Amino acid sequence: xxxxxxxxxxxxxxxxxxxxxxxxxxxxxxxxxxxxxxxxxxxxxxxxxxxxxxxxxxxxxxxxxxxxxxxxxxxxxxxxxxxxxxxxxxxxxxxxxxxxxxxxxxxxxxxxxxxxxxxxxxxxxxxxxxxxxxxxxxxxxxxxxxxxxxxxxxxxxxxxxxxxxxxxxxxxxxxxxxxxxxxxxxxxxxxxxxxxxxxxxxxxxxxxxxxxxxxxxxxxxxxxxxxxxxxxxxxxxxxxxxxxxxxxxxxxxxxxxxxxxxxxxxxxxxxxxxxxxxxxxxxxxxxxxxxxxxxxxxxxxxxxxxxxxxxxxxxxxxxxxxxxxxxxxxxxxxxxxxxxxxxxxxxxxxxxxxxxxxxxxxxxxxxxxxxxxxxxxxxxxxxxxxxxxxxxxxxxxxxxxxxxxxxxxxxxxxxxxxxxxxxxxxxxxxxxxxxxxxxxxxxxxxxxxxxxxxxxxxxxxxxxxxxxxxxxxxxxxxxxxxxxxxxxxxxxxxxxxxxxxxxxxxxxxxxxxxxxxxxxxxxxxxxxxxxxxxxxxxxxxxxxxxxxxxxxxxxxxxxxxxxxxxxxxxxxxxx
RNA sequence: GCCCCGAUGGUGUAGUUGGCUAUCAUAUGGGACUGUCAAUCCCAUGACCCGGGUUCAAAUCCCGGUCGGGGCGCCA
Numbered sequence: 001x002x003x004x005x006x007x008x009x010x011x012x013x014x015x016x017x018x019x020x021x022x023x024x025x026x027x028x029x030x031x032x033x034x035x036x037x038x039x040x041x042x043x044x045x046x047x048x049x050x051x052x053x054x055x056x057x058x059x060x061x062x063x064x065x066x067x068x069x070x071x072x073x074x075x076x077x078x079x080x081x082x083x084x085x086x087x088x089x090x091x092x093x094x095x096x097x098x099x100x101x102x103x104x105x106x107x108x109x110x111x112x113x114x115x116x117x118x119x120x121x122x123x124x125x126x127x128x129x130x131x132x133x134x135x136x137x138x139x140x141x142x143x144x145x146x147x148x149x150x151x152x153x154x155x156x157x158x159x160x161x162x163x164x165x166x167x168x169x170x171x172x173x174x175x176x177x178x179x180x181x182x183x184x185x186x187x188x189x190x191x192x193x194x195x196x197x198x199x200x201x202x203x204x205x206x207x208x209x210x211x212x213x214x215x216x217x218x219x220x221x222x223x224x225x226x227x228x229x230x231x232x233x234x235x236x237x238x239x240x241x242x243x244x245x246x247x248x249x250x251x252x253x254x255x256x257x258x259x260x261x262x263x264x265x266x267x268x269x270x271x272x273x274x275x276x277x278x279x280x281x282x283x284x285x286x287x288x289x290x291x292x293x294x295x296x297x298x299x300x301x302x303x304x305x306x307x308x309x310x311x312x313x314x315x316x317x318x319x320x321x322x323x324x325x326x327x328x329x330x331x332x333x334x335x336x337x338x339x340x341x342x343x344x345x346x347x348x349x350x351x352x353x354x355x356x357x358x359x360x361x362x363x364x365x366x367x368x369x370x371x372x373x374x375x376x377x378x379x380x381x382x383x384x385x386x387x388x389x390x391x392x393x394x395x396x397x398x399x400x401x402x403x404x405x406x407x408x409x410x411x412x413x414x415x416x417x418x419x420x421x422x423x424x425x426x427x428x429x430x431x432x433x434x435x436x437x438x439x440x441x442x443x444x445x446x447x448x449x450x451x452x453x454x455x456x457x458x459x460x461x462x463x464x465x466x467x468x469x470x471x472x473x474x475x476x477x478x479x480x481x482x483x484x485x486x487x488x489x490x491x492x493x494x495x496x497x498x499x500x501x502x503x504x505x506x507x508x509x510x511x512x513x514x515x516x517x518x519x520x521x522x523x524x525x526x527x528x529x530x531x532x533x534x535x536x537x538x539x540x541x542x543x544x545x546x547x548x549x550x551x552x553x554x555x556x557x558x559x560x561x562x563x564x565x566x567x568x569x570x571x572x573x574x575x
Numbered sequence: 576g577c578c579c580c581g582a583u584g585g586u587g588u589a590g591u592u593g594g595c596u597a598u599c600a601u602a603u604g605g606g607a608c609u610g611u612c613a614a615u616c617c618c619a620u621g622a623c624c625c626g627g628g629u630u631c632a633a634a635u636c637c638c639g640g641u642c643g644g645g646g647c648g649c650c651a
Binding site: 027029030031032033034035036038045047049051052062063076077078080082083086103104105106107108109110111112113114115116117118119168169170171172173191192194216217218219221222224336340341421424425430431432433434435436437493547548549553 | 578579582585586587588600601602603607608609610611612613614615642643644645646647648649650651
């Protein structure tokens with residue numbers, strides 16, 4: 001080895017030892033006849049002292065150069081309590097520069113200068129030198145290790161599934177890989193190993209898991225990347241509660257071991273309907289109140305014409321009470337949210353000793369009731385239940401952000417998701433979770449009846465999400481194993497027999513040969529880490545992420561391919 | 576596809592009721608210094624995203640574009 005120790009491990013007990021250290025020049029303080037170097041690696045910083053004999057070398061040594069130091073460990077005259085190795089230093093008798101650094105294109109260690117993410121991603125290999133990023137990567141590896149240990153203990157098998165598979169009709173847009181051998185045909189990178197893991201259940205691997213990369217060609221967000229890592233789990237002969245219990249054990253272990261936080265078990269549970277009704281979101285941030293207030297009955301005949309009209313049209317009226325008097329500007333921001341959700345505006349008033357401002361006059365008939373709610377700014381919307389809830393939910397989050405209420409830790413299950421949702425774009429039903437999700441047992445037989453669209457939308461499924469601090473970190477469900485039911489679901493989703501057979505044929509075929517009842521869950525690993533570490537962006541827990549628009553700034557991807565390869569693949573690019 | 580915000584030396588910023596010869600920190604180059612530790616001190620180099628418009632005058636106002644960030648749609 002070129003080094004005998006790393007830069008974070010020498011202590012008082014090592015004094016008088018002869019050591020070899022290697023690392024980056026973190027900082028160099030030169031005094032004409034002597035110089036101090038903070039030698040850095042992933043493990044820490046050790047001070048090396050260079051005498052005048054090295055002046056020619058250190059006087060033109062750029063920071064972040066890689067050097068080798070050999071010498072004796074001595075006690076420091078003045079210890080530095082800020083670093084672990086602060087009681088000792090190494091007096092160099094050998095000093096070799098292995099690689100000189102150019103001036104850095106960005107500041108990576110100056111705490112006063114917060115470089116833009118654009119620059120950080122462009123020079124990610126330098127950004128990753130920052131202790132914060134190194135800790136994040138170590139944290140990630142620690143989590144992976146714990147997951148594997150836990151799953152081993154629970155008698156699971158990790159099995160790798162293909163990255164090259166068939167394009168899928170439902171769900172996210174696939175990343176396609178053209179096939180050279182079979183021109184005109186394509187592989188797709190998996191959006192998730194869903195089908196494979198169900199096939200593994202048929203194969204008898206009753207407890208499967210995988211820490212696996214998934215790919216979805218959809219627009220990116222602060223918490224979404226093209227490729228992301230999933231903790232994928234599937235179990236046979238299990239029920240919803242079994243999967244939840246297993247998951248709670250796993251998540252609790254991660255919090256305990258990595259953060260020293262003991263989570264209260266069992267986790268809270270809340271039905272989807274309740275979550276929407278009370279928080280206006282299927283991933284409610286329950287760390288603070290500002291719950292949605294039902295006002296339909298109060299406003300039905302209150303004389304508030306616009307709202308009455310909405311209620312008569314089968315709508316509802318709800319409100320949130322923000323415990324502060326919003327300024328004109330802040331109210332405008334709330335109105336903007338309402339408008340984004342298709343409302344003409346938002347009815348607001350201040351509740352003080354009396355109602356004041358905004359629509360105070362129209363609310364006069366129910367002011368006694370309103371005053372019982374407390375003080376603050378009341379924002380009312382009326383219309384379609386889901387839309388009202390969602391818009392108020394968005395305002396609730398905006399208000400909480402402003403009032404700095406989004407802190408702390410809260411974990412909960414959101415259960416009983418709808419089996420279907422309506423796709424405005426496709427003008428047909430879509431799966432709430434995915435097409436293999438088992439409906440609640442009490443509604444099973446109804447599915448074969450001639451149900452109205454609304455009745456279908458009211459059917460609930462055995463699907464559930466894990467939500468931490470208002471972020472969806474995982475989703476699971478029990479799966480359909482009955483061929484007739486599965487075919488009926490395809491029918492309702494307007495996936496015709498031929499397509500179903502083509503795309504999911506292997507799954508349906510497999511179900512003919514003895515399929516155990518099964519279900520599973522998948523956690524968004526990156527997102528879980530993001531939440532655990534309190535990062536603003538998923539990119540901060542991924543070594544080499546794409547940026548917001550899906551570009552790789554460091555290697556300048558995506559890029560054009562060689563014409564020769566394109567020709568071989570039979571692809572015309574049109575430019 | 577849509578909405579919002581932003582772009583000033585290598586990096587991060589100040590400057591937007593138009594008057595700049597553009598602020599500060601840090602980095603970089605040169606110099607001083609044998610106990611510093613985000614070393615200090617002195618000197619120097621270095622910038623208004625691109626195109627068009629308004630104006631006596633544009634970093635500042637207007638229009639278009641590029642790039643970046645946040646969100647909606649999308650993400651079974």
